[in-house]
Amino acid sequence: MEFPSLPENVAFARVAVASFASQLDFTIHDIEEIKVAVSEAVANAIVHGYGNSRGGLIRVCLKLTDEALEIQVEDHGKGIEDVKKALEPTYSTDPERMGLGFVFMQAFMDYLHVDSAPGKGTRVTMVKNVPRGAAAAASEKH
Ligand SMILES: Nc1ncnc2c1ncn2[C@@H]1O[C@H](COP(=O)(O)OP(=O)(O)O)[C@@H](O)[C@H]1O
Ligand SMILES: [Mg+2]
Numbered sequence: 001m002e003f004p005s006l007p008e009n010v011a012f013a014r015v016a017v018a019s020f021a022s023q024l025d026f027t028i029h030d031i032e033e034i035k036v037a038v039s040e041a042v043a044n045a046i047v048h049g050y051g052n053s054r055g056g057l058i059r060v061c062l063k064l065t066d067e068a069l070e071i072q073v074e075d076h077g078k079g080i081e082d083v084k085k086a087l088e089p090t091y092s093t094d095p096e097r098m099g100l101g102f103v104f105m106q107a108f109m110d111y112l113h114v115d116s117a118p119g120k121g122t123r124v125t126m127v128k129n130v131p132r133g134a135a136a137a138a139s140e141k142h
Helices: 009-021 028-049 101-108 132-141
Strands: 002-004 057-063 068-075 111-117 120-127
Touching: 002 009, 009 028, 009 057, 009 068, 028 057, 028 068, 028 120, 057 101, 068 111, 101 132
Parallel strands: none
Antiparallel strands: 002 057, 057 068, 068 120, 111 120
């Protein structure tokens, strides 16, 4: 899905991804974690990528398999100079912020990768594995 960089779209993306994710055998706790990770990534695109301007486009791509959910959040905003540094806990280019967004994404998802180029934009890829027991039980049903 693709939507403009409006602050209210953080909640929209969170709910849309959660309803998509609910097709898999995630626990309610997993879904809450996915919602936090998506909120953080989309908020970053709006706040940092597009500097809170409303004219940017954000694309969220979701891929679903029996084992995992892959989420990509992409913007064509200003990009990140130093991705390694951006991923460090409490690092933020905005002194008003806590610099914990990527920490949450890393803690709540099983895989996080950030592709970014200054002036071009940022793509955050996250994967959440379905709990093993649940996936096995589901495949036995078929
Ligand atoms: N989509 C993005 N576009 C540009 N810069 C970003 C983006 N996402 C994150 N960043 C950079 O990475 C830093 C760390 O992000 P994060 O951990 O979410 O902390 P915070 O949002 O509190 O600053 C941000 O301060 C910003 O400089
Ligand atoms: Mg953030």
